[in-house]
Amino acid sequence: MRVLLVGAGGVGTAVTRIAARRDFLTHMVVTDYDLARAQAAVAALGEESSRFTAQRVDASDQEAVRRILTEQCCDVLLNATDPRFVMPLFQAALEAGAHYLDMAMSLSAPHATRPYEECGVKLGDEQLQQAQRWEEAGRLALVGMGVEPGLSDVFARYAADELFDDIEEIGIRDGANLTVEGYDFAPSFSIWTTIEECLNPPVVYEKDRGWYTTAPFSEPEVFDFPEGIGPVECVNVEHEEALLIPRWVDARRVTFKYGLGNDFIAKLKTLHELGLDSTAKVTVPGQDGPVGVSPRDVVAACLPDPAGLGDRMTGKTCAGTWVKGTKDGAPREVYLYHVVDNEWSMREYGSQAVVWQTAVNPVVALELLATGAWTGEGVLGPEALPPRPFLDLLTEYGSPWGLRDQG
Amino acid sequence: MRVLLVGAGGVGTAVTRIAARRDFLTHMVVTDYDLARAQAAVAALGEESSRFTAQRVDASDQEAVRRILTEQCCDVLLNATDPRFVMPLFQAALEAGAHYLDMAMSLSAPHATRPYEECGVKLGDEQLQQAQRWEEAGRLALVGMGVEPGLSDVFARYAADELFDDIEEIGIRDGANLTVEGYDFAPSFSIWTTIEECLNPPVVYEKDRGWYTTAPFSEPEVFDFPEGIGPVECVNVEHEEALLIPRWVDARRVTFKYGLGNDFIAKLKTLHELGLDSTAKVTVPGQDGPVGVSPRDVVAACLPDPAGLGDRMTGKTCAGTWVKGTKDGAPREVYLYHVVDNEWSMREYGSQAVVWQTAVNPVVALELLATGAWTGEGVLGPEALPPRPFLDLLTEYGSPWGLRDQG
Known part of the structure; x- marks a missing residue:
């Protein structure tokens, strides 16, 4: 290949x-x-x-x-x-x-008059509208094939295929306990992108209602993450899984919540209230007179480059899919997850944990396409393809996934 | 004159x-x-x-x-x-x-190794060191003669002269309930200056110990402001009164606390944690390639100009001096204060409340110097001069002060 x-x-x-x-x-x-x-x-x-x-x-x-x-x-x-x-x-x-x-889909645009109730252009709409052209060409566009979206969608399909008869809710839950030595505050991923996804209206799917939006940071809940990470406050965030999963997996509700933590949420809100999230230029004094700069670029410039922080970082990051439903008539609740320890990813690959966890999944997918274990035509999400081969190959890559039964 | x-x-x-x-x-x-x-x-x-x-x-x-x-x-x-x-x-x-x-004194510089315990160069030191030259010239430098410092110092002297035999503590307390229509967040005064004074180490005076510093936003207390403003959380801030009052008024402790409120404090802390309070330039994309800009300038540029907000502002601002001690053998506690309603200052003078309250005091002082009610030589604070003529003339200006007995 x-x-x-x-x-x-x-x-x-x-x-x-x-x-x-x-x-x-x-x-x-x-x-x-x-x-x-x-x-x-x-x-x-x-x-x-x-x-x-x-x-x-x-x-x-x-x-x-x-x-x-x-x-x-x-x-x-x-x-x-x-x-x-x-x-x-x-x-x-x-x-x-x-x-x-x-590993991320085409951008959304909020509803013009009711941004926190109704969807405008949804994440991925531009791509999914072209499904027929891809089918006709006999080619596969496998979209959202990182860790979240990506592995999280594979988990959803795996739960539907093997763990549940009926699914009430699928909730992607992402949390970490990463800290960076020598910094009060150092996000482990691009602040520019985080501002974009966190300040857009989060989207939720319900079978009876279809897709709808809510206010940024809505429906906070404390989720207990495995492998020593522990409880982290999670809130609704706009993410591809809520758009992809309902197209191929039968569930009455699909949500995405991000374990930003109170402190990070407060910082993002402050940036918004001060207008510092804006990409529209403001005029400030420069060396040779007034210059126009984007406040969001200035915020990014004040923070360290996340990709370069691996050496000073400690802790683990967890991506996963919480599923609630029934199996053989009995209620069941599981969390399927994948944890990467920064110490391990730095030692093995010289890559920071969040970056490595995103990167491994498309490589696994490429290998499945190369070997023919995965085939397809059109525009498909990861949950459109059989989950077992993916999960087995991920484990073979030295980075096993886990299942916590919490029913 | x-x-x-x-x-x-x-x-x-x-x-x-x-x-x-x-x-x-x-x-x-x-x-x-x-x-x-x-x-x-x-x-x-x-x-x-x-x-x-x-x-x-x-x-x-x-x-x-x-x-x-x-x-x-x-x-x-x-x-x-x-x-x-x-x-x-x-x-x-x-x-x-x-x-x-x-209305503000020469700038401080923090202690090189123990900024939150010991003073470096104190606010006003540069000016006060030249007192002898001013005395020899027979001229008066009346320093810190706005509202805070200024009227607050006059109140301190008035309390010592007429209301107390012995003073345990003098605490300047400043609070407001101003809101600005159409803005999530719109400070009523320069954010550039607020960042400077709030993120410097606050200074406290104690008779036994002299001047010392603490950490920014230390010793929070809820102070109940008069005339409907109500309770506001106040914290230590570096301010001239703590330096001036002990030179002319006998008190065992002098503090300055600013009613920033939890929300404003959190915003200032966030700006600091994100490095956005810095005046050192960062490099960001400009129209014609990379440009160097000061993050603090960008923060200021994202917010509206406080002087132009009077028309959209509602509420009152209060400056005052809380004094605790004894009179005729009995414990006493008073708050001497001056409140300006924005609606009144806009109607009467077309000036926003915070700006007007600062401006009226030096005009009163100039009139006292012109009439000879106040005379002096050297570098003096407002508390070095008789308080009664000042307070009476302020009332004559149509802006009376108040006394709340809270003993």
């Missing part, structure tokens, strides 16, 4: 390190807007680097991406950029006749 | 409106870095404007200020700029043989 990887940031770099250990990969073209980043990712692979080449590409330039896919005879495009670039990359793959994987 | 007013911002503009109604003023030269601001302040005075002229001056240019004082034969310089310009203006007045008034 020949893969075009677009984006050699934290997640893209971890993808190369994980894929380099697997035989299914014939060649990976590692690309980035910053060629030096792509080259650094390849160089770090040492003797395994022969199967990798680095190249510069602008992810927003659909035609340039299509050309590389064709010239390099790539079977699949793996998108490891931020969600602003989903649509040009998705289109480029279709035009080149390649399969496509990403 | 001929006065040079330096600074025609919110407070300076309110000074012109208050002084225009009083006969003691022969002439006021209104100056600002931005000539248009000075001209606008004068033009707004209508038929009273004949006693006022506008002129441009750079407050940091000591020699230029001295020249204007001499050329315009000014008896006194009233400083209505921010504290960065205290020292050049203070020196210019001394060199020109003029008296000097300000």
